Amino acid sequence: MPRKLAAGNWKMNGLRANLKELETLAQRHSDASVDILICLPTTLITTCQDTLFDIGGQDCHTAESGAYTGDISAPMLSDAGATYVITGHSERRADHGETDQIVAAKSAAANAAGLTAIICVGETLDQREAGTTLDIIEGQLAGSIPDGATADNTVIAYEPVWAIGTGKVPTLEQIAEVHAHIRAKLQARFSDGADMSILYGGSVKGSNAADIFAVPHVDGALVGGASLKADDFSPIISALEKG
Numbered sequence: 001m002p003r004k005l006a007a008g009n010w011k012m013n014g015l016r017a018n019l020k021e022l023e024t025l026a027q028r029h030s031d032a033s034v035d036i037l038i039c040l041p042t043t044l045i046t047t048c049q050d051t052l053f054d055i056g057g058q059d060c061h062t063a064e065s066g067a068y069t070g071d072i073s074a075p076m077l078s079d080a081g082a083t084y085v086i087t088g089h090s091e092r093r094a095d096h097g098e099t100d101q102i103v104a105a106k107s108a109a110a111n112a113a114g115l116t117a118i119i120c121v122g123e124t125l126d127q128r129e130a131g132t133t134l135d136i137i138e139g140q141l142a143g144s145i146p147d148g149a150t151a152d153n154t155v156i157a158y159e160p161v162w163a164i165g166t167g168k169v170p171t172l173e174q175i176a177e178v179h180a181h182i183r184a185k186l187q188a189r190f191s192d193g194a195d196m197s198i199l200y201g202g203s204v205k206g207s208n209a210a211d212i213f214a215v216p217h218v219d220g221a222l223v224g225g226a227s228l229k230a231d232d233f234s235p236i237i238s239a240l241e242k243g
């Protein structure tokens with residue numbers, strides 16, 4: 001069975017003062033029946049070592065160490081207390097020119113350091129309107145997931161680019177179609193592909209979470225804006241627990 005995972009991605013948000021949101025969240029979900037992960041800005045990861053939740057980074061370099069000013073390696077994230085890292089988020093693909101090949105190398109580096117990689121895929125609005133969504137996703141999966149991926153070290157996140165931070169959410173049928181396609185491709189390539197978690201991400205809120213979690217092959221969510229405040233993230237976690 002895929003693990004159920006409520007994952008927050010704080011992106012480039014959060015100062016130490018904001019960590020009180022996690023304390024509030026921990027009080028409300030101390031006996032959660034699902035995995036809860038917060039992907040923090042790197043500056044906050046060490047501060048958070050004693051938290052109840054799993055902690056993740058938002059990117060890592062392909063190399064273990066070296067002359068890469070400003071970058072963070074997977075062993076560094078692990079050393080700081082992270083157990084997950086997001087790879088191939090559309091914001092990094094767009095802003096930093098990350099290709100599928102780079103994403104696969106980063107994911108392999110994450111796995112080699114003992115981190116679970118959350119590998120993101122998703123179509124743009126133009127691609128959705130051109131009817132090429134499933135082809136795009138298939139290509140991204142084939143190119144971005146390293147051969148050594150397993151259900152233990154890899155999670156897939158389907159994040160339609162046009163749904164991120166926009167308040168626009170695909171229909172439940174559209175989510176179902178893509179998640180079923182992802183599941184089929186994972187099963188065709190990996191012996192434990194049936195057990196890899198597939199998250200949905202893009203404008204998930206307390207008000208739409210339960211419906212999204214009822215969609216087959218949606219094993220959780222990767223949440224941006226609504227993960228920053230305990231009052232917003234808490235209902236999403238509760239919906240996943242009930243789903």
Ligand SMILES: O=C(CO)COP(=O)(O)O
Pocket residue numbers: 009089159163164165166167201202203204222223224225226
């Ligand atoms: O990009 C996302 C998570 O990685 C989704 O962001 P929003 O939940 O803010 O739409």
